Amino acid sequence: xxxxxxxxxxxxxxxxxxxxxxxxxxxxxxxxxxxxxxxxxxxxxxxxxxxxxxxxxxxxxxxxxxxxxxxxxxxxxxxxxxxxxxxxxxxxxxxxxxxxxxxxxxxxxxxxxxxxxxxxxxxxxxxxxxxxxxxxxxxxxxxxxxxxxxxxxxxxxxxxxxxxxxxxxxxxxxxxxxxxxxxxxxxxxxxxxxxxxxxxxxxxxxxxxxxxxxxxxxxxxxxxxxxxxxxxxxxxxxxxxxxxxxxxxxxxxxxxxxxxxxxxxxxxxxxxxxxxxxxxxxxxxxxxxxxxxxxxxxxxxxxxxxxxxxxxxxxxxxxxxxxxxxxxxxxxxxxxxxxxxxxxxxxxxxxxxxxxxxxxxxxxxxxxxx
Amino acid sequence: xxxxxxxxxxxxxxxxxxxxxxxxxxxxxxxxxxxxxxxxxxxxxxxxxxxxxxxxxxxxxxxxxxxxxxxxxxxxxxxxxxxxxxxxxxxxxxxxxxxxxxxxxxxxxxxxxxxxxxxxxxxxxxxxxxxxxxxxxxxxxxxxxxxxxxxxxxxxxxxxxxxxxxxxxxxxxxxxxxxxxxxxxxxxxxxxxxxxxxxxxxxxxxxxxxxxxxxxxxxxxxxxxxxxxxxxxxxxxxxxxxxxxxxxxxxxxxxxxxxxxxxxxxxxxxxxxxxxxxxxxxxxxxxxxxxxxxxxxxxxxxxxxxxxxxxxxxxxxxxxxxxxxxxxxxxxxxxxxxxxxxxxxxxxxxxxxxxxxxxxxxxxxxxxxx
Numbered sequence: 001x002x003x004x005x006x007x008x009x010x011x012x013x014x015x016x017x018x019x020x021x022x023x024x025x026x027x028x029x030x031x032x033x034x035x036x037x038x039x040x041x042x043x044x045x046x047x048x049x050x051x052x053x054x055x056x057x058x059x060x061x062x063x064x065x066x067x068x069x070x071x072x073x074x075x076x077x078x079x080x081x082x083x084x085x086x087x088x089x090x091x092x093x094x095x096x097x098x099x100x101x102x103x104x105x106x107x108x109x110x111x112x113x114x115x116x117x118x119x120x121x122x123x124x125x126x127x128x129x130x131x132x133x134x135x136x137x138x139x140x141x142x143x144x145x146x147x148x149x150x151x152x153x154x155x156x157x158x159x160x161x162x163x164x165x166x167x168x169x170x171x172x173x174x175x176x177x178x179x180x181x182x183x184x185x186x187x188x189x190x191x192x193x194x195x196x197x198x199x200x201x202x203x204x205x206x207x208x209x210x211x212x213x214x215x216x217x218x219x220x221x222x223x224x225x226x227x228x229x230x231x232x233x234x235x236x237x238x239x240x241x242x243x244x245x246x247x248x249x250x251x252x253x254x255x256x257x258x259x260x261x262x263x264x265x266x267x268x269x270x271x272x273x274x275x276x277x278x279x280x281x282x283x284x285x286x287x288x289x290x291x292x293x294x295x296x297x298x299x300x301x302x303x304x305x306x307x308x309x310x311x312x313x314x315x316x317x318x319x320x321x322x323x324x325x326x327x328x329x330x331x332x333x334x335x336x337x338x339x340x341x342x343x344x345x346x347x348x349x350x351x352x353x354x355x356x357x358x359x360x361x362x363x364x365x366x367x368x369x370x
Numbered sequence: 371x372x373x374x375x376x377x378x379x380x381x382x383x384x385x386x387x388x389x390x391x392x393x394x395x396x397x398x399x400x401x402x403x404x405x406x407x408x409x410x411x412x413x414x415x416x417x418x419x420x421x422x423x424x425x426x427x428x429x430x431x432x433x434x435x436x437x438x439x440x441x442x443x444x445x446x447x448x449x450x451x452x453x454x455x456x457x458x459x460x461x462x463x464x465x466x467x468x469x470x471x472x473x474x475x476x477x478x479x480x481x482x483x484x485x486x487x488x489x490x491x492x493x494x495x496x497x498x499x500x501x502x503x504x505x506x507x508x509x510x511x512x513x514x515x516x517x518x519x520x521x522x523x524x525x526x527x528x529x530x531x532x533x534x535x536x537x538x539x540x541x542x543x544x545x546x547x548x549x550x551x552x553x554x555x556x557x558x559x560x561x562x563x564x565x566x567x568x569x570x571x572x573x574x575x576x577x578x579x580x581x582x583x584x585x586x587x588x589x590x591x592x593x594x595x596x597x598x599x600x601x602x603x604x605x606x607x608x609x610x611x612x613x614x615x616x617x618x619x620x621x622x623x624x625x626x627x628x629x630x631x632x633x634x635x636x637x638x639x640x641x642x643x644x645x646x647x648x649x650x651x652x653x654x655x656x657x658x659x660x661x662x663x664x665x666x667x668x669x670x671x672x673x674x675x676x677x678x679x680x681x682x683x684x685x686x687x688x689x690x691x692x693x694x695x696x697x698x699x700x701x702x703x704x705x706x707x708x709x710x711x712x713x714x715x716x717x718x719x720x721x722x723x724x725x726x727x728x729x730x731x732x733x734x735x736x737x738x739x740x
Binding site for chain 2: 117139144208213289
């Protein structure tokens, strides 16, 4: 039992929704009291930073005193732990954006001219965010074949994107930007996220208004939300930014990066180990950018980093990159190979973060293609 | 008093939220009963098509019997009538897409290759959808100046987009596409919508993932939702589609277009009269496309048509088009001119639809720049 972590979740137990903190891989403690009356984390998220701290201290004491009912995680069905308000997906890994640019625009610059000036992002579909463990139905849609003919049918290039999601607790007022320094006042915690992507649908639809059906069929998040207060030992310096960001994006000397080590497993085989510390834009910068135009935040807003890809080939966070657009199949231990996902494939993303007494293990996010 | 229309809204009266139907320009009747207990339209939307019909018949009878409390609209503050779940914005006017393509890609084809194959759309920010009458704060953000220098400050090219929004009542299951023929089973009604747009912010940010901060600062919707049942005389044949849409987008011989006549007023002057009947893609096609990948619908989902622009110059639905990118200033009756919006400017979009006893007037959507 690692009391340094205690991530929050939600489960159906005997037909009733119950809020939980995870104690170890197999056990969780039930949370009671007014903040958890509906079994979700919504009221806790809305309560603000001071309450996050006091509630956490109380829960930790109660766990130490063993005064909370313990459930066996094998016996319960974990559900989406909070109500997702708006979902935004960024594109904050320089290596990922470079890889995609090289593949899709081989004759141009890999990065678009705006990329190092602002964290590029777009809104996704919050109604199709699902909890880890939910089966993912292969989407159908339009695509354009190699000879330019329009095709319709199940996606032939179904992919993953290994990402980290930031969960907003405290909202903000319309018309009032949120500064980089207000990050920990608004963001409650993080989760792991798999932004399932149908590359063939996406490639045909995305000009000029961006990804739509290629992404909107499902986005999986981990069942456990790790509060920022469990990540005090995980902050690290982000990469040097050149050119220097505009003042509203300047995180100064702050250690705004997060040293999370992700792993992507396909049918049990580790196919990638993306290092989150390499992300060019930090969560604080994403938050400041998302609100600089006056857009307000709501409790439950979820914003994700975009695919996490490190500089090495075995650190890429999507199969598009790992197979270099399908050119280089990925070898699995059963002797088979993959370029994109086959029906029945199961993808699990895990991550660890430095903690005061050794690494903590974030809740994983997994899904099987059906 | 026109009983053919009876659009639904919501207001704060004596500190309490109350659901209403509008009787005429100055009066509304209060709605009571369990469906309207929270003062919003949320429960009615979720109740489904049969309940929409029976409730409407009951309300009409009650209005005729004068058994509902009547309020003077001058005395109440109208609020957002339903909880917006996901907000999607389409790009369904051929004239608008052609105009924008000519301005932004003068050396290429005006329409992108996908435009006539699918209704292009993207997700917007549902948390910043505001009710008509809400002041619009000019957004700040990054842009790229004429010489390529990055600038930061208030948008200098603040614009409108005159649109029609479709309000989803009945949700759908993840993994199950909704057909064009199920439109009236899922869509409760329509509203007018102004998709405020900061063209300078949008131009710099939108490649490759689409509009983000250029749109997310505010989207205004009319305070009144017109149910489809008030639009029985407004259906019309959409324009001929060439090439023939794929089967899932084929609305056959159906009269799936809507003959709405919009008007855009700037500080009281009519600057455009966009005809909604010219829209290339219909609401039923947007709905079918949005869900063909298996994406689910939720009660309160809002999807908008995109800017409504007719073939004539005085039918364009944005100032970008009316001023042709700022080249041709728009003359106002006070002797001033506009290319984009100035502080203090007020924009109001109105619309009429054919009814059984003459045209009905949709609830307008207005906002002032501050």
